[in-house]
Amino acid sequence: DVKVTQSSRYLVKRTGEKVFLECVQDMDHENMFWYRQDPGLGLRLIYFSYDVKMKEKGDIPEGYSVSREKKERFSLILESASTNQTSMYLCASSFRDRDHQPQHFGDGTRLSIL
Amino acid sequence: AQSVTQLGSHVSVSEGALVLLRCNYSSSVPPYLFWYVQYPNQGLQLLLKYTSAATLVKGINGFEAEFKKSETSFHLTKPSAHMSDAAEYFCAVSYSGNTGKLIFGQGTTLQVKP
Numbered sequence: 001d002v003k004v005t006q007s008s009r010y011l012v013k014r015t016g017e018k019v020f021l022e023c024v025q026d027m028d029h030e031n032m033f034w035y036r037q038d039p040g041l042g043l044r045l046i047y048f049s050y051d052v053k054m055k056e057k058g059d060i061p062e063g064y065s066v067s068r069e070k071k072e073r074f075s076l077i078l079e080s081a082s083t084n085q086t087s088m089y090l091c092a093s094s095f096r097d098r099d100h101q102p103q104h105f106g107d108g109t110r111l112s113i114l
Numbered sequence: 115a116q117s118v119t120q121l122g123s124h125v126s127v128s129e130g131a132l133v134l135l136r137c138n139y140s141s142s143v144p145p146y147l148f149w150y151v152q153y154p155n156q157g158l159q160l161l162l163k164y165t166s167a168a169t170l171v172k173g174i175n176g177f178e179a180e181f182k183k184s185e186t187s188f189h190l191t192k193p194s195a196h197m198s199d200a201a202e203y204f205c206a207v208s209y210s211g212n213t214g215k216l217i218f219g220q221g222t223t224l225q226v227k228p
Binding site for chain 1: 158163214221
């Protein structure tokens with residue numbers, strides 16, 4: 001069965017901290033994505049990676065960075081956390097343009113910045 | 115810019131009633147279309163996808179959707195709602211050459227009343 005695993009379900013951090021959110025997939029997918037989900041706004045793409053060490057900005061990259069050193073792992077980094085980054089963060093993965101295969105999602109990390 | 119609109123952020127039906135969740139996309143180029151469901155405190159799960167093979171697509175849990183090019187719509191239906199269908203539903207589109215990225219609608223919360 002396909003699996004996307006996010007390292008934490010709930011996380012509480014303080015403003016100014018550097019925060020790492022980790023995502024691992026076991027499906028050998030080329031693409032990996034980070035989204036944030038806020039009520040009434042749906043899912044907004046933060047960053048996207050289509051290969052190891054490759055990354056592309058999404059719609060709302062400000063205040064975030066990413067790292068993809070291995071194919072199965074995609075990390076989201078909040079360089080200096082702020083309260084407006086309190087949100088649900090979702091990781092997803094998919095094959096790269098293979099008949100438009102769907103994205104597979106992790107269970108999400110609910111991040112609170114105090 | 116391409117976009118997806120889900121009409122109605124909240125839909126309420128009685129158990130056993132018809133479920134109709136609306137989705138319209140904005141593009142002259144036929145996209146690939148997806149419906150996802152999100153249960154509380156979980157990630158998104160694929161319900162069904164349209165990839166041009168047939169205009170009526172059947173998915174899991176008794177849901178189906180019909181692609182109507184003339185109306186640029188991909189509405190999700192289920193003949194008889196069940197209490198377990200209460201969740202948030204997202205419509206999403208992708209386009210050829212878009213490297214697997216999805217554009218999501220804002221989501222519709224389905225409430226099922228006993």
